[in-house]
Amino acid sequence: MRLRSVAALLVGRMLKISLRLLHRRGTSLPGLVMHKVSRTLLGDLLRQLDTLVIVTGTNGKSTTTALLHSMLNGEQDHWLTNEGGANLQQGLLSALMAYANWRGKLVIKRAVLEVDEATFPHVVRQCAPHLVVITNVVRDQLDRYGEIDHAMHLLQEGLRDQGITIVANGDDPLATSLAMGRDLSYFYGMDQSASQAAMGDEVRDGAFCLNCGSELVYDHFMYGQMGLYRCLHCDFAHPNLHFLGTIQDETGLSIMECISWRQGHEAGRLDFHVSASVIGLYNWYNVLAATAAARILGRSPAQISRGAHAYKAPLGRMQVFAGPPQRILALIKNPTGANSVLRAMMEDVCEKRVCFAINDLDADGRDVSWLWDINIESLVANAHICAWYCTGRRRLDMALRLKYAGVDPASITVIDSLEFVGKYTSQSTAPVYVLSTYTALYALAGYLQAGESA
Amino acid sequence: MMTTELRIVHLFPELLNLYADQGNIAVLRSRAEGRGLSFTVRQVKLGQPLHLENADLLILGGGSDREQAVVAREMQRYKEDMAQAVDAGLPLLAVCGGYQLLGKYYELQSGERIEGLGLVDLVTRAGNTRLIGNIAIHWKQDVEYSIGGGFASSSRLTNAHASGNRDESLPHTVVGFENHAGRTYHDYDPLGSVLKGGGNNGQDQREGLQYKGILGTYIHGPLLPKNPHIADHLLKMALAYQGMPAELPALNDQLEWHAHRHILSMLGISKGEVNDV
Known part of the structure; x- marks a missing residue:
């Protein structure tokens, strides 16, 4: 460890402490300052790891990482992780720093880290990951990275080392294409025989074959671009799954594992059950992803089940604030993720209200056309919504979106400041789903928490 | 009385759907139906016949680089039909990638040229950086739209006269978001002059293109929800193309203009600045 890095560590740590005293969240800012002092520090810390597991992809990183950490971490076996979605370089630094002693040595040598696509190749250059989970690759934050092709390129670059084990969502053609043709790839996916979803008009970025450019054909369809797809013009198709999930009821996932383990492991098929308190199909995909990765890393079904049971939703991932009225905070950042949240809302049959908090800062994506x-339209028709609220910097864009989806503008309340969301929504007992982009999330969670205890 | 039917043709939605074209279509539908016009949308996928004789307005959106290259290659077969229709005045809204595709070519940084439709004398060259951000322009409203040639009925429409927005307090600006690496050059009328943002190429302060029935622009967001005057302009061109030029009764656009002005104020554009142009 270089002297410069030790100094940077000190500066960062002091800044983090002083920010805590000021009651500010310190997930990214201390790292940002420290990054200027020593660009090599992240590498120094990463290189000390014995085992690195990375969760990357567009949607579901935070939930999958939290679930996987809960399954891996035990009294005898300590794993560190980056909580709170801090998945860019500075956030990773802040997270690792918390586990470094004053001499800059990591006290825990195993990590499961959520890593943003753009940061992924950089992290891999510093420390070869043992295993990489790819949740999905869908349209996200177009203006930050240009377009989806660029995200795919970054992921491909990071995965160049054929020694990396990949656990990929087989129902997603883009995630699958990243993992295909490698010895150490494992695929998970949902049992689609029970799927009732019709092929919607939703944006399907992966709906084209990456091999030959033809439109993919779907025999079944789950959500977004997830489904049972095949190309009519070349041999690209949905892969054989090693982990097949079937959603049993509101609280459980039954999993069929089909792997010919190398010597020392059981061979063939294994069936087990995992339950977790999560809302929405997309979150069951996250449970399945974490389960698959934990199995590959040698966890028993019992350990996995315990870990899933102990899991609590991270900030803004369908996080429930007690009422009345009950408020459910969900992060939305791109059409596929947002549609998944909407679908979960439609599964909930009681009368409800919805508040959109839409910001357009860098971390949100500055282009709001994805709204x-x-x-x-489907939410208006199917979700029993009795009142609408719009807030955030682009509240009027959202209000217009609602108007053209058929919502009477008179039933839309435009709230100028996030601070007043609690107050405006407190006049009725119907639960409120608060759908927020990234930069409004922390503030809203704070306000809703305060309202909970009042 | 027979209802007038507006027939929209949405070109290649399976590939060019990156910038929420359904938002533009939802706005056109709502504003047409609000005036008692019937409104149909026909999607033409790549490879299917165009049947432009059954179209009053074409919509061509943008896609990712990968998808746009596929479209450029496959679109060549439509070239002649489209050129004929556009020449006769068929209105066409082309946004971002669709705008680039109207031209002769898109030149990559390697120097390789992707051939466009060549409907207009326009070229685009890839830049080193992307022009990204909120944009506002002053709409060049005095561009005349006229159809004629082979058509029995001839009609003219000048935005300035026929505009439903006679209320001078309403903005003559167009607002939205741009995100493009291509720098576009042409000698036609632009859609407007740039107040804030990059525009066609980040250099000449011009944004978009207006020529015959073609309205090309880099502005999405999508374009029409916050710019109801542009939506009405397209509807009027489509009606005129049918030989039924009409004034459009005013709608309640309070929320639309509120959102429009909100962007102007976010960009720090004062009313005076807009009027000075």
Whole structure:
């Protein structure tokens, strides 16, 4: 460890402490300052790891990482992780720093880290990951990275080392294409025989074959671009699954594992059950992803089940604030993720209200045109919504979106400041789903928490 | 009385759907139906016949680089039909990648040229950086739209006269978001002059293109929800193309203009600045 790095560590740590005293969240800012002092520090810390597991992809990183950490971490076996979605370089630094002693040595040598696509190749260059989970690759934050092709390129670059084990969502053609043709790839996916979803008009970025450019054909369809797809013009198709999940009821996932383990492991098929308190199909995909990775890393079904049971939703991942009225905070950042949240809302049959908090800062994606790619029309028709609220910097764009989805503008309340969401929504007992982009999330969670205890 | 039917043709939605074109279509539908016009949308996928004789307005959106290259290659077969229709005045809204595709070519940084439709004398060259961000322009409203040639009925429409927005307090600006690496050059009328943002190429302060029935622009967001005057302009061109030029009764656009002005104020554009142009 270089002297410069030790100094940077000190500066960062002091800044983090002083920010805590000021009651500010310190997930990214201390790292940002420290990054200027020593660009090599992240590498120094990463290189000390014995085992690195990375969760990357567009949607579901935070939930999958939290679930996997809960399954891996035990009294005898300590794993560190980056909580709170801090998945860019600075956030990773802040997270690792918390586990470094004053001499800059990591006290825990195993890590499961959520890593943003753009940061992924950089992290891999510093420390070869043992295993990489790819949740999905869908349209996200177009203006930050250009377009989806660029995200795919970054992931391909990070996965160049054929020694990396990949656990990929087989129902997603883009995640699958990243993992295909490698010895150490494992695929998970959902049992689609029970799927009732019709092929919607939703944006399907992966709906084209990456091999030959032809449109993919879907025999079944789950959500977004997830489904049972095949190309009519070349041999690209949905892979054989090593982990097949079937959603049993509201609280459980039954899993069929089909792997010919190398010597020392059981061979063939294994069936087990995992339950977790999560809301929405997309979250069951996250449970399945974490389960698959934990199995590959040698965890028993019992350990996995315990870990899933102990899991609590991270900030803004369908996080419930007690009422009345009950408020459910969900992060939305792109059409596929947002549509998944909407679908979960439609599964909930009681009368409800919805508040959109839409910001357009860098971390949100500055282009809000994706609001027009989310299926508000279906929400209007199917979700029993009795009142609408719009807040955030682009509250008027959202209000317009609602108007053109058929919502009477008179039933839309535009709230100028996030601070007043609690107050405006407190006049009725119907639960409120608060759908927020990234930069409004922390503030809203704070306000809703305060309202909970009042 | 027979209802007038507006027939929209949405070109290649399976590939060019990156910037929420359904938002533009939802706005056109709502504003047409609000005036008692019937409104149909026909999607034409790549490879299917165009049947432009049954179209009053074409919509061509943008896609990812990968998808756009596929479209450029496959679109060549439509070239002649489209050129004929556009020449006769068929209105066409082309946004972002669709705008680039109207031209002769898109030149990559390697120097390789992707051939476009060549409907207009326009070229695009890839830049080193992307022009990204909120944008506002002053709409060049005095561009005349006229159809004629082979058509029995001839009609003219000048935005300035026929505009439903006679209320001078309403903005003559167009607002939205741009995100493009291509730098576009042409000598036609632009859609407007740039107040804030990059525009066609980040250099000449011009944004978009207006020529015959073609309205090309880099502005999405999508374009029409916050710019109801542009939506009505397209509807009027489509009606005129049918030989039924009409004034459109005003709608309640309070929320639309509120959202429009919100962007102007976010960009720090004062009313005076807009009027000075």
